[in-house]
Structure formats: structure tokens, C-alpha cells
Amino acid sequence: MKRIYIVILIVILGMGVTMPDLLAQTAIEGTELVEEVPEEKTYWQIIKEGYEGYWGYLKSEVTFNYDYKPWWQNYFYGLILISLFFMLLEWVAPWRKDQAKFREDFWLDTFYMFFNFFLFSLIVYNAASMVMVNLFNDFLGLFGVTNIVAIHVESWPAWAQLLTLFVVRDFIQWNIHRLLHRFDFLWEFHKVHHSVQQMGFAAHLRYHWMENVVYRSLEYIPLAMIGFGLEQFFIVHIFTLAVGHFNHSNINVPLGPLKYVFNNPQMHIWHHAEHLPEERRFGVNFALTLSVWDYLFGTNYIPHEGRDIKLGFPGVEDFPKDFVQQNVHGFRRE
Ligand SMILES: [Zn+2]
Numbered sequence: 001m002k003r004i005y006i007v008i009l010i011v012i013l014g015m016g017v018t019m020p021d022l023l024a025q026t027a028i029e030g031t032e033l034v035e036e037v038p039e040e041k042t043y044w045q046i047i048k049e050g051y052e053g054y055w056g057y058l059k060s061e062v063t064f065n066y067d068y069k070p071w072w073q074n075y076f077y078g079l080i081l082i083s084l085f086f087m088l089l090e091w092v093a094p095w096r097k098d099q100a101k102f103r104e105d106f107w108l109d110t111f112y113m114f115f116n117f118f119l120f121s122l123i124v125y126n127a128a129s130m131v132m133v134n135l136f137n138d139f140l141g142l143f144g145v146t147n148i149v150a151i152h153v154e155s156w157p158a159w160a161q162l163l164t165l166f167v168v169r170d171f172i173q174w175n176i177h178r179l180l181h182r183f184d185f186l187w188e189f190h191k192v193h194h195s196v197q198q199m200g201f202a203a204h205l206r207y208h209w210m211e212n213v214v215y216r217s218l219e220y221i222p223l224a225m226i227g228f229g230l231e232q233f234f235i236v237h238i239f240t241l242a243v244g245h246f247n248h249s250n251i252n253v254p255l256g257p258l259k260y261v262f263n264n265p266q267m268h269i270w271h272h273a274e275h276l277p278e279e280r281r282f283g284v285n286f287a288l289t290l291s292v293w294d295y296l297f298g299t300n301y302i303p304h305e306g307r308d309i310k311l312g313f314p315g316v317e318d319f320p321k322d323f324v325q326q327n328v329h330g331f332r333r334e
């Protein structure tokens, strides 16, 4: 099984480099808000350009071949560097000393990492979201609304805009994460992330592709209502990626009072606890990057050191173990 994931990974990495240059070089940021497409285009053209744009984007990331942003703002190598950094920390100073260097499901999770960060966007999300944004704009157009920006921050200094996006988005995502635990049909998808039984940094991006759809659609409207004057939010995305890796890694870094602000492995491990008290059955410690929301709203829970607690959820033993089965899970009704 392990070998299959390694082979697929090499194929993905190879594709970006060798893909023939048939495609437009219009670079589209996979993780930024998708911009409005001029209206004359048919939906078919939008879908086609969504795919082509993303191929071009992925290829330019892998080969450093872009001039619309500084060379160092590279998501592809950013993900690899951050992953290597936490892998090294786990090896040098592990929290659970008996955990294998390549823990259970390490390769599966590495595959998820590239799938959710790049490949999923390539396969469906980019094209689908451009269609949805256009449909949404067409729909607003029926009522004569051409602009939903309600809060203008474009004249603020760059750091203030970045900070605003970071805090607002983190709070929206904290709420979406609560929904994933609260509603049964969403929880079935979110179980993929909670099926991790041995924790390590790569578990961060093990989640069902439907979570991409749920998060990005629910956060789209509130974020589109804020008028940002920046094109690149690289720093925000890379920072949240790094903290997400940190929360899942097998290391112990005492944050002191900063633990009330930032999520950390000692807090997030309890989010993955198999057993919670009855009154906490819809989950605890929902933090993504900022732990402050859990402390403010009383969903924080660290009863004792969680280093060796059992992870998962009741019935995790029967949950599918491979990528394909995990990703069709949630659509089946037994
Ligand atoms: Zn969760």
C-alpha cells in the first residue's frame, strides 16, 4: 500500500514539470478568492480556463517560472519546506518517544497533503468554483447588485489588511469546524480527519475533499464582502499552514501564556480524543490557528496531559483505511 502512495506522489510531482506547454500561462492562485470572470464568456469557457489556468499555475510553481509575485512566494516548495521542518523536529525531539519515525499512515497522509493542497484544486475545485462565483454574480445581477463589498479596508496598510484577513478568516473557519462536528452528515466527512490514530504533522491535511468545498463555499461570501486592496495573501496562508502542521506534530513546545492565543499540539491532541465526557460530545478545542476562540466561547478542554490518550472516535477501528474508501465514505447511506 505504502508503495502505491509513493508512486502516485512521484507522478504528481513529475506532472508539474513535464506537462507540455499547451496551456495558457494565466496564473490563478489556488488558495486566493477566485476573481470574477468577464461576462461574455460561456460557462464552458470558464470551466476550460479554470483547468488550464490551474495547470499553468501548478507548473509555474514547480519550476519557479512566474513574474506576477516575488520568487519566494511559492506554495509548492513552501509546503515541502514546512513539512520537512516539522518532520525534523519530530525526529530530533519527539513528544511520544516510542512513536516510529514514519508513523502509522505517514504515507497516506503525505498523499493527502498534496492532494488537498494542490491536486484537488487541479481536478475539480478551480473550475467548479469559477462557475459558482459566476453563477453567484449572475444571480446578484438579477437584482441589480454588481458589488457585495460592504467593508472597505483597501486603503489600510498592508500589514493591517493581512492581519484582518487572518483573524476574520480564522474565526469563520472555527465556526465552520464546529458545524462539521455538530451535524451528522458533515461529521461523516470530517471523520476522515479524526480517523488518525497516531498523531504527526502530516495528519494536518488528512481530510475529506468535501471539507474543501464546505470551508471555501461558506467562507466565500463573508470574505468577499470585505474589500481588500492586496493581491497576495501568501504570508497568511503559509503561516496558517505552518501552525496547522505544528498543532498535529509529535513535539512538545510549552508556549507559556501564548497558549491562550495560539493553538498547539498539547491542546489539539484533545480535539482528536476518542472519548469525551457526555456534555462535550460535539467536540472540544475547535481551534485552527487561534486558540483564543475556544477560551472565549468555553469550548477549551485540557483535563490533563494528553500525550498518550487514545485517538479517534467510537468505532474508529471499523473506519476505512485507504484513500479511496475514505473518500467515498460520507456519501454512502447505510
Ligand atoms: Zn474536528
Ligand SMILES: [Zn+2]
Pocket: 193, 203, 204, 248, 268, 271, 272
Ligand atoms: Zn486535527
